Amino acid sequence: xxxxxxxxxxxxxxxxxxxxxxxxIFSRACxxxxxxxxxxxxxxxxIKGEHSYFTVRVSDKPIRSHVDDINVLVSFDAETVxxxxxxxxxGGVIIYDTSxxxxxxxxxxxxxxxxxxxxxxxxEKSGNEFTIKGMLNHAESNGVFLCGISYxxxxxxxxxxxxxxxxxxxxxxxxxxxxxxxxxxxxxxxxVLAKAIRRIFKSKQKIAExxxxxxxxxxxxxxxxxxxxxxxxxxKCKNPSSDILLVQGxxxxxxxxxxxxxxxxxxxxITPASDDSEFLESNQIIEQRNGKHGSMVVIQTEDEIAxxxxxxGSALTGARSATATSGPGFSLMxxxxxxxxxxxxxxxxxxxxxxxxxxxLPTRHEQSDLMFAINAGHGEFPRIxxxxxDIEESFYDTIKAFNFAERYQLPVIHMLDKAIANSIMxxxxxxxxxxxxxxxxxVMNFRPDIGSESEAKSKNQQAEEQNLKQHxxxxxLTNGPISPRATLGTEGTVFWNSGDEHTEDGHITEDPFVRxxxxxxRMSKLEVALxxxxxxxxxxxxxxxxxxxxxxTLSPEVIIISWGSTKGAILDAIDQFRIDKRDLxxxxxxxxxxxxxxxxxxxxxxxxxxxxxxxxxxxSSQLGILFEQNLHRNIDYRIVKYNGRPMSSSEIxxxxxxxxxxxxxxxxxxxxxx
Amino acid sequence: MAxxxxxxxxQVHNDWCAGCGDFGILNAxxxxxxxxxxxxxxxxxxxxxxxxxxxxxFINTYGIHTLHGRVLPFAQGAKLSNPDxxxxxVGGDGDGxxxxxxxxxxxxxxxxDLLYIIFDNGVYGLTKGQAAPTLKxxxxxxxxxxPNVNNSVNPISLALVxxxxxxxxxxxxxxxxxxxxxxxxxxxxxxxFLDVLQPCPTYNDIxxxxxxxxxxxxxxxxxxxxxxxYKLEDSGYDGIVRSDDNLDNKMAKVIEKANEWxxxxxxxxxxxxxxxxxxxxxxxxxxxxxMVNPPARxxxxxxxxxxxxxxxxxxxxxxxxNI
Numbered sequence: 001x002x003x004x005x006x007x008x009x010x011x012x013x014x015x016x017x018x019x020x021x022x023x024x025i026f027s028r029a030c031x032x033x034x035x036x037x038x039x040x041x042x043x044x045x046x047i048k049g050e051h052s053y054f055t056v057r058v059s060d061k062p063i064r065s066h067v068d069d070i071n072v073l074v075s076f077d078a079e080t081v082x083x084x085x086x087x088x089x090x091g092g093v094i095i096y097d098t099s100x101x102x103x104x105x106x107x108x109x110x111x112x113x114x115x116x117x118x119x120x121x122x123x124e125k126s127g128n129e130f131t132i133k134g135m136l137n138h139a140e141s142n143g144v145f146l147c148g149i150s151y152x153x154x155x156x157x158x159x160x161x162x163x164x165x166x167x168x169x170x171x172x173x174x175x176x177x178x179x180x181x182x183x184x185x186x187x188x189x190x191x192v193l194a195k196a197i198r199r200i201f202k203s204k205q206k207i208a209e210x211x212x213x214x215x216x217x218x219x220x221x222x223x224x225x226x227x228x229x230x231x232x233x234x235x236k237c238k239n240p241s242s243d244i245l246l247v248q249g250x251x252x253x254x255x256x257x258x259x260x261x262x263x264x265x266x267x268x269x270i271t272p273a274s275d276d277s278e279f280l281e282s283n284q285i286i287e288q289r290n291g292k293h294g295s296m297v298v299i300q301t302e303d304e305i306a307x308x309x310x311x312x313g314s315a316l317t318g319a320r321s322a323t324a325t326s327g328p329g330f331s332l333m334x335x336x337x338x339x340x341x342x343x344x345x346x347x348x349x350x351x352x353x354x355x356x357x358x359x360x361l362p363t364r365h366e367q368s369d370l371m372f373a374i375n376a377g378h379g380e381f382p383r384i385x386x387x388x389x390d391i392e393e394s395f396y397d398t399i400k401a402f403n404f405a406e407r408y409q410l411p412v413i414h415m416l417d418k419a420i421a422n423s424i425m426x427x428x429x430x431x432x433x434x435x436x437x438x439x440x441x442x443v444m445n446f447r448p449d450i451g452s453e454s455e456a457k458s459k460n461q462q463a464e465e466q467n468l469k470q471h472x473x474x475x476x477l478t479n480g481p482i483s484p485r486a487t488l489g490t491e492g493t494v495f496w497n498s499g500d501e502h503t504e505d506g507h508i509t510e511d512p513f514v515r516x517x518x519x520x521x522r523m524s525k526l527e528v529a530l531x532x533x534x535x536x537x538x539x540x541x542x543x544x545x546x547x548x549x550x551x552x553t554l555s556p557e558v559i560i561i562s563w564g565s566t567k568g569a570i571l572d573a574i575d576q577f578r579i580d581k582r583d584l585x586x587x588x589x590x591x592x593x594x595x596x597x598x599x600x601x602x603x604x605x606x607x608x609x610x611x612x613x614x615x616x617x618x619x620s621s622q623l624g625i626l627f628e629q630n631l632h633r634n635i636d637y638r639i640v641k642y643n644g645r646p647m648s649s650s651e652i653x654x655x656x657x658x659x660x661x662x663x664x665x666x667x668x669x670x671x672x673x674x
Numbered sequence: 675m676a677x678x679x680x681x682x683x684x685q686v687h688n689d690w691c692a693g694c695g696d697f698g699i700l701n702a703x704x705x706x707x708x709x710x711x712x713x714x715x716x717x718x719x720x721x722x723x724x725x726x727x728x729x730x731x732f733i734n735t736y737g738i739h740t741l742h743g744r745v746l747p748f749a750q751g752a753k754l755s756n757p758d759x760x761x762x763x764v765g766g767d768g769d770g771x772x773x774x775x776x777x778x779x780x781x782x783x784x785x786x787d788l789l790y791i792i793f794d795n796g797v798y799g800l801t802k803g804q805a806a807p808t809l810k811x812x813x814x815x816x817x818x819x820x821p822n823v824n825n826s827v828n829p830i831s832l833a834l835v836x837x838x839x840x841x842x843x844x845x846x847x848x849x850x851x852x853x854x855x856x857x858x859x860x861x862x863x864x865x866x867f868l869d870v871l872q873p874c875p876t877y878n879d880i881x882x883x884x885x886x887x888x889x890x891x892x893x894x895x896x897x898x899x900x901x902x903x904y905k906l907e908d909s910g911y912d913g914i915v916r917s918d919d920n921l922d923n924k925m926a927k928v929i930e931k932a933n934e935w936x937x938x939x940x941x942x943x944x945x946x947x948x949x950x951x952x953x954x955x956x957x958x959x960x961x962x963x964x965m966v967n968p969p970a971r972x973x974x975x976x977x978x979x980x981x982x983x984x985x986x987x988x989x990x991x992x993x994x995x996n997i
Binding site: 028031032034195199239240241242244245246247251255258259260261263264266283284285286287288289290292293294295296297299301302303305306307309310311312313314315316317318319320321335336339399426429430432433435436437438439487488489490491492493494495496497498499500506507508 | 972981983988989
């Protein structure tokens with residue numbers, strides 16, 4: 001059965017050939033057609049020429065992950081066919097360039113020998129030659145429809161039609177023509193497509209119109225050429241809902257920063273974190289509800305050491321400050337992170353993880369920096385490690401992370417990753433007023449400008465602040481571990497900071513008693529944070545065990561624990577169990593607060609008899625280790641992946657199925673990916 | 675009420691060695707702050723690591739003792755978030771020209787309005803006298819097992835090519851002269867660099883106070899000792915860039931002067947160029963109200979603790995029904 005509006009569409013091509021923009025048009029068109037999408041981008045560490053592809057899954061209902069199967073493969077080069085044709089399912093379609101039919105895989109310089117060997121051995125087994133023709137034969141025998149297009153003649157005819165003598169100018173639109181051909185086969189509303197094209201090229205009207213004309217031309221061509229194709233997949237547009245957004249993962253946390261009041265961000269260029277900073281720089285003038293405008297200073301520094309040091313310097317003046325990086329950059333930040341810890345400086349580090357160690361797979365995904373984030377830096381100091389599971393969450397979590405940083409006066413490491421950063425999805429509109437701003441204990445009245453915004457201070461408050469300033473001590477040992485924070489430039493609150501152990505006023509000390517007191521003060525902030533942070537912010541429990549109202553509540557057979565961007569694939573896998581009417585009671589615990597570890601809360605969320613499954617995108621199941629350290633309970637099964645490609649819900653589904661049937665190994669390594 | 679010199683001093687015990695050149699720099703900074711009547715809360719002294727790193731603890735203004743080599747990034751971050759702060763960054767030559775050399779060069783490219791003072795003594799004092807970046811090749815100060823195997827870096831030339839817009843050198847035993855240089859550095863609009871020759875009495879037994887003062891440099895005619903430092907301004911040298919100057923010639927002269935060493939070591943202002951826009955100017959060209967509403971001064975929430983920043987324009991753009 002192939003219901004309408006349920007499919008996976010993939011477009012591939014050489015980097016720089018318009019794969020991304022075609023996929024963006026497709027995503028935008030589907031979203032404008034009232035459909036939900038989840039898309040992910042895969043690309044090499046390369047500027048031009050290597051193979052990149054974009055997977056977009058479309059559905060009537062909200063979706064949060066990709067699956068392994070492909071229903072529509074759109075190609076205009078040979079490598080895409082060789083690399084993905086095998087994943088196109090029975091009843092799916094491949095759009096390919098007829099002029100490449102005799103291209104041999106051995107003649108493609110960009111395919112590496114390992115990928116080539118896998119394809120040729122597959123073709124050998126099915127008795128096909130190592131050409132596109134052979135590959136297409138192979139796919140056809142799997143029940144795949146083939147739609148060949150001669151892009152060259154298509155472009156030539158189109159050029160003639162619009163009287164454009166320069167063919168090379170038009171070849172840049174092959175991507176849009178290929179995309180449009182796929183839309184024709186899917187019966188997609190061509191007006192919605194045209195609107196999406198105009199939307200994507202909205203700043204370049206001429207180019208937009210040229211692309212629309214090319215798309216229409218290709219659409220008509222495909223309608224005529226493939227009129228008899230009995231292709232089962234269709235996309236039917238609906239009216240789009242006004243509370244749905246189409247958001248990219250590298251926009252959401254950045255939007256959260258604007259709302260949170262972050263006014264200073266530093267970065268050194270690194271994939272996949274730079275987009276966050278570039279988005280902020282593009283939006284650095286900030287509109288405010290009071291009619292005035294604010295702004296964010298975004299600074300590209302000479303390295304990540306300077307990035308974190310500058311952000312700390314800025315935070316000392318009272319501005320909410322952040323830096324965004326990935327693993328290699330975070331490695332360089334470790335020393336300064338400790339400085340922020342010992343000096344109790346609120347700071348946000350957005351850590352967009354990618355495959356490590358070292359340069360690793362620079363443009364690929366992994367969640368292998370959990371232990372590092374928790375332990376980075378020498379010595380012991382408090383920090384909060386907080387992980388977001390998807391695009392929507394990362395918006396709100398960013399605001400919360402700033403609140404944690406200021407309330408507990410410490411660095412917060414916000415765990416994000418390549419899978420989130422390079423995905424795009426439809427999600428509910430974001431509510432900038434949902435999360436309150438909590439600046440923690442501050443000495444504020446040096447700023448007359450703030451008085452206008454905040455309520456008039458009571459006499460008590462004034463007296464208290466006056467008292468504070470009589471002899472201000474930045475690290476005053478009060479009845480709790482958090483001392484009122486003054487900022488540089490404040491009258492009456494001169495203080496000192498030092499990376500050395502220090503006294504209450506911040507001067508260097510090597511006194512053993514003061515050292516113990518100060519360590520106690522700083523480290524006990526973690527206990528306070530653990531107590532105060534609401535349970536809902538610590539973890540999310542998705543309990544699918546009592547969905548059927550007719551049946552008594554049963555304890556789950558399987559409990560999944562995980563963190564970060566595996567969330568979507570896990571939830572979609574669980575949904576699939578329901579859709580397939582397989583009787584498996586699953587509960588999913590998504591950890592968000594990873595340090596300090598919410599041991600008691602996790603304990604309460606567990607059920608004694610359930611099988612415990614840990615799902616993570618790393619080799620050693622780092623959350624699993626953390627879990628076992630804290631809970632005196634063993635993980636029963638581990639599902640891990642470290643080939644650089646995010647987990648699909650199909651992979652998780654199949655792994656859970658094997659665990660349920662009792663024949664799974666204790667550790668399953670997922671390996672799918674192109 | 676006018677601020678006095680003592681207002682800029684703390685009670686913190688100073689544990690520098692007796693005769694340390696750092697004392698002269700510390701006094702000069704405090705005198706300069708007092709003469710400029712900069713309120714104690716309006717100035718922040720940032721420092722790196724080492725003996726010089728302790729400086730802020732002795733000065734009664736905000737004092738931020740940072741990491742080894744990272745003082746400039748910390749200081750620039752604070753200054754750019756709150757341009758009203760008077761920021762002075764200090765550190766040793768190892769701190770700024772060894773471990774922090776990358777930041778030194780990058781700071782020059784930005785030209786943030788602050789003063790950076792290097793306490794220049796050629797050795798890593800606090801770790802017991804290893805060779806630091808300004809120690810000349812082949813010299814063997816007393817705790818080196820072998821003569822220095824690295825060539826020295828020239829801080830003045832490096833600052834010039836990196837883009838610092840005020841470059842001067844002082845000598846820690848010429849406190850009044852040094853104080854004036856500090857004042858000029860603070861008043862300079864842009865990134866000021868002050869290289870202060872500062873004998874380490876414990877580990878640098880070559881470039882000592884006596885050496886700088888020329889105890890061994892006797893004029894054969896007069897029989898008197900001739901100090902090794904001389905003041906640029908007394909020699910008729912003028913490093914200030916004026917609108918009609920040929921900048922290339924001016925910069926070539928700076929390099930020429932920077933190369934003088936031995937018996938003729940220039941101190942004073944090598945270079946000053948206020949025609950280069952500061953980083954603050956550059957931000958202002960993008961954010962028009964930056965100087966009056968910098969990051970540190972912005973309100974971010976209302977009295978209900980609701981965020982006041984709106985992202986409606988961005989959300990509007992992302993809405994799927996916005997066609």
